[in-house]
Amino acid sequence: MWFFSDEHRLLSETVREFSKKELAPRIEKLDYEEGFNREAFGQLGRLGLLGITVDEADGGAGGDAVGATIVMEEMAAVDASTTLSYLAHSILCVNQISTNGNSEQKRKFLPKLISGEWIGGMGMSEPDAGSDALGMKTKAVRQEQDYVLSGTKTWITNGPVGDLFYCYAKTGEGRKDISSFIVERGTPGFSTGKKFSKMGMKASPTGELVFAQCKLKGENRVGEEGGSVKMMMRNLDLERITISGISLGIARSAIEVATRYSQERKAFGKPIGAFQQIQERLAEATAWYEACRCITYDAAKMWDLGLLKGRDASTLAAKAKLQAAQMATQVSLDAIQILGGYGYTREFPVERYMRDAKLIEIGAGTNEILRVIIARAMLGSEVVDG
Amino acid sequence: MNFEVTSVQKELRALARKFVEKELIPILEEDEKAERFRPELIEKLGELGLTSIPLAEAYGGSGLGYLEYVVALEELAGGNMGYAISVSVTGLTQLILAEFGNEEQQKKYIPPLAQGKAIGAFSLSEAFSGSDAASLRTVAKKYSGKPGSSQPGDHYILNGTKLWCTQGDIAETLIVMARTGGPGPAGISAFIVEKGTPGFTLGKREKKMGIRTSHTMELVFQDMMIPAANLLSKEGDGFKIAMSALDSGRITIGAGAVGIAQSALRVAVNHAREREQFGKPISSFQGVSFLLADMATQLDAARFLVYRAAWLRDRQLPYRQEAAMAKLFATDMAMRVTTDAVQILGGSGYTEDFPVERYMREAKVLQIVEGTNQIQRMIIGRNLTESSSLWQ
Numbered sequence: 001m002w003f004f005s006d007e008h009r010l011l012s013e014t015v016r017e018f019s020k021k022e023l024a025p026r027i028e029k030l031d032y033e034e035g036f037n038r039e040a041f042g043q044l045g046r047l048g049l050l051g052i053t054v055d056e057a058d059g060g061a062g063g064d065a066v067g068a069t070i071v072m073e074e075m076a077a078v079d080a081s082t083t084l085s086y087l088a089h090s091i092l093c094v095n096q097i098s099t100n101g102n103s104e105q106k107r108k109f110l111p112k113l114i115s116g117e118w119i120g121g122m123g124m125s126e127p128d129a130g131s132d133a134l135g136m137k138t139k140a141v142r143q144e145q146d147y148v149l150s151g152t153k154t155w156i157t158n159g160p161v162g163d164l165f166y167c168y169a170k171t172g173e174g175r176k177d178i179s180s181f182i183v184e185r186g187t188p189g190f191s192t193g194k195k196f197s198k199m200g201m202k203a204s205p206t207g208e209l210v211f212a213q214c215k216l217k218g219e220n221r222v223g224e225e226g227g228s229v230k231m232m233m234r235n236l237d238l239e240r241i242t243i244s245g246i247s248l249g250i251a252r253s254a255i256e257v258a259t260r261y262s263q264e265r266k267a268f269g270k271p272i273g274a275f276q277q278i279q280e281r282l283a284e285a286t287a288w289y290e291a292c293r294c295i296t297y298d299a300a301k302m303w304d305l306g307l308l309k310g311r312d313a314s315t316l317a318a319k320a321k322l323q324a325a326q327m328a329t330q331v332s333l334d335a336i337q338i339l340g341g342y343g344y345t346r347e348f349p350v351e352r353y354m355r356d357a358k359l360i361e362i363g364a365g366t367n368e369i370l371r372v373i374i375a376r377a378m379l380g381s382e383v384v385d386g
Numbered sequence: 387m388n389f390e391v392t393s394v395q396k397e398l399r400a401l402a403r404k405f406v407e408k409e410l411i412p413i414l415e416e417d418e419k420a421e422r423f424r425p426e427l428i429e430k431l432g433e434l435g436l437t438s439i440p441l442a443e444a445y446g447g448s449g450l451g452y453l454e455y456v457v458a459l460e461e462l463a464g465g466n467m468g469y470a471i472s473v474s475v476t477g478l479t480q481l482i483l484a485e486f487g488n489e490e491q492q493k494k495y496i497p498p499l500a501q502g503k504a505i506g507a508f509s510l511s512e513a514f515s516g517s518d519a520a521s522l523r524t525v526a527k528k529y530s531g532k533p534g535s536s537q538p539g540d541h542y543i544l545n546g547t548k549l550w551c552t553q554g555d556i557a558e559t560l561i562v563m564a565r566t567g568g569p570g571p572a573g574i575s576a577f578i579v580e581k582g583t584p585g586f587t588l589g590k591r592e593k594k595m596g597i598r599t600s601h602t603m604e605l606v607f608q609d610m611m612i613p614a615a616n617l618l619s620k621e622g623d624g625f626k627i628a629m630s631a632l633d634s635g636r637i638t639i640g641a642g643a644v645g646i647a648q649s650a651l652r653v654a655v656n657h658a659r660e661r662e663q664f665g666k667p668i669s670s671f672q673g674v675s676f677l678l679a680d681m682a683t684q685l686d687a688a689r690f691l692v693y694r695a696a697w698l699r700d701r702q703l704p705y706r707q708e709a710a711m712a713k714l715f716a717t718d719m720a721m722r723v724t725t726d727a728v729q730i731l732g733g734s735g736y737t738e739d740f741p742v743e744r745y746m747r748e749a750k751v752l753q754i755v756e757g758t759n760q761i762q763r764m765i766i767g768r769n770l771t772e773s774s775s776l777w778q
Binding site for chain 2: 268277371372
C-alpha cells in the first residue's frame, strides 16, 4: 500500500521469504494429515514476530496493526492454517496479555510466548455460545482470592497444542459479568477435550477446553472482575482487521495460480485466457481483491493512528472482514473453476485455498453478525435491538 | 403441464432413500477418510433395479423414463455423490451401447451392466484435452487380420493416456474415445474396452477435493489390442456418440446437484430450527431465514429445469439446450446452497461432525464435469444466436 513504511516493506519481504522456505514445503502434507507446524513457532519467535503488537519494552516487536496484517497476508498466501494458529497466538492471546495485563502478568507470561517456547490460544466460544458470545456459561466462582472455573469452551484454535489460554468466564449473573483469566496447561481441573476434524485450516489444531472445578489463583485474573466485555470486543475488532489479512493472502495466491494457468493452458487452439468467460472471472476477482485490500489496510492504518475508537472501530473492522472473507471464498471457488479438472485435484493448491477461505466467513464473527453490527451503527440501537 | 408426481416416481424415490439410509450412511465417515469405493454396493443397487432405470426392458432395464431416473439419482446424490456419479456413469455406458451398439455388442455387454454385476466407465478426457475434447491425442490404428494365419483377426492398436476416468480401475466395460482419422471431431471413434486387456494399465488415482469415494483414474494404453468388433458404430462417429452421451449425462448431473442441495437444505433448516442463540432459534433472525428462503427457491427452480429436460428427452423431443441450462443452473445453485448450508451451521458446519462441508466440497466438481459451466454457456449462447429458434 502507498502508506507502508520501509519497515513494513522489509517485514513483508521477510515473511514472504520465511513462508516460502519454511512453510511451503510442509503445508500440503500437514493439511492432508491434519498435523501442525510446531517448528514454525520457534522460527517465528526467532524472527521476533510472535509478539508483534507488544511494546519493545515488554520484549515485543513494537509493531502495529498494519504490520500484523501484512504478516497475516504474506503467511496465508502460502499456509493459511499456520497463519490462523499464529493469529490466535499473537493477537488473541499475546496481544491481550500485553494490552490488559499488569506488569507481573506480563513478566511471568510474555517471554516464553514471545520466544515461541509456549503456544497460546484464547477461549471464548462455547457449544451454546457462538454468535451469542455474551451468552457464555463457563463460570468463575470466587473463593476468597481464588476462582473456581467450570464449563467448556469449543472451536478453540490451538486448543489441542496450546500451553496457555486467555479465557473468558462469567463472574456474575448478568450477560456482561465477564472476566478474563490466564490458564496454563497442567492446572488441575483443566484439560483439553476433543480435537475437531475440519473442512479446511486442517493444519491449525482446533479443540475443546474443559474446566472441571479448575482452581485459579486471583493473580491469574486479567483486569477488573466483571470488566472484560470492553476488552473482549476491542480485541475482536483487531482480530477482524488482521484475519482479513488471511483472506487477502489466500485470494492473492488463488488469483496468481489461476492467472498463470490461464496463460499456459491451451484449449481450442489458444490459451484459455483468450476466452472472455475466463477474463471476466479473473478481472472481477482481482478488482474485488484490491477493494478488500484497501479497506483492510485502511482500517489497520486508522487503528494505528488512533483515529478509530469504539463503535467506529467495530464498524470499519466489520466491513473489512465481511467483504474480505466473502471475496476470498468466491475468488478461490473461481480459481478452482478456471483450473477445471486439475483444480479439483490436490495436485494444485486451489482446492485447499477454498477449504481454508470458508472458515473466515464464520470465525471471528460470522458474516451475519457483522451485518447486524454494521446495520446497528447505521440505524441505531433503538431500531435494530428494539 | 402436469406437476404431479406419479406413484412409480414416489416408489423409486423411497427405494433409493432406503438404500441410502441402510447401506450408505453407516459406512460414509470411514469411506470418505479412506477414499474407498465399494463395488458390491453397485451390485446391491442392481438387485433393487436402480442401475438401469432408463434402459429399455428389451435390454434388461427397467424401461422407465429420465424423470424416474432423475428422482432416484437425487436421493442417491443426497446420500453420497460418489455413488450417484457411479450409477450415472455406468448408466451412460449402457445407454451408449443401447443406442450405438450392434446386436452382438449389446448382447455381450449390456446385461451384466444392467444388473449391476458389471460396472461401466466412459473415457474421453486427456491431460491436454478437457473442454477441447475434440483435440484428444490417443490413437487407434487399424490392422487387418490374415485369414488362415495365427495372426489375430481385424483389430485396432491403441496408444495414449486418458485422464479423469470415473471408476476406470473397477469398470469391466469402458467406452473409450480415440483418434482413428485426421484432426478434429471427425477423426474420433468410440471403442468398447474390457478390463484387463493386455496393454491397458492404470496410471495414477487422483487425490481430490471431494467425491472421495469415487475413484478417478488415469488410464494408460500401450499397444493395447482390441478386436475390430469392439468399434462402436463406425469410424468417425466417436465424437457424435460422446456428445450425445453428454447431453443425457447433463440431466443426471443436474439431478445430482438437486439431490445434494436438497440434503444440504434439509440439514440447514433443521439446524436453524433447533440451534438457539440470543434466547431464540436462529431461524427467527431474518439473516438466517432469508438465506434459507433463497436457497429453497433456487433449489426448486433448478429442480424444475432438470425435470423439464428429462420430460423432453422422454418424449424424444430436442433437449440439448434445456439439458445444458439445467446442468448450468442446477450445479451453480448447488454450489451456492451447500456453501450457505455450511454458513448456517456456523462453526459446527465447518467441522466433519456434520455432512455439510462434504456437500460443499462435492458440489464444486459438478460445475466442472460433463462439460464445465463455461462450456454450457457456450452451447446455450450459440443455440440462442445461431439456430433457427423462436428467439429469431
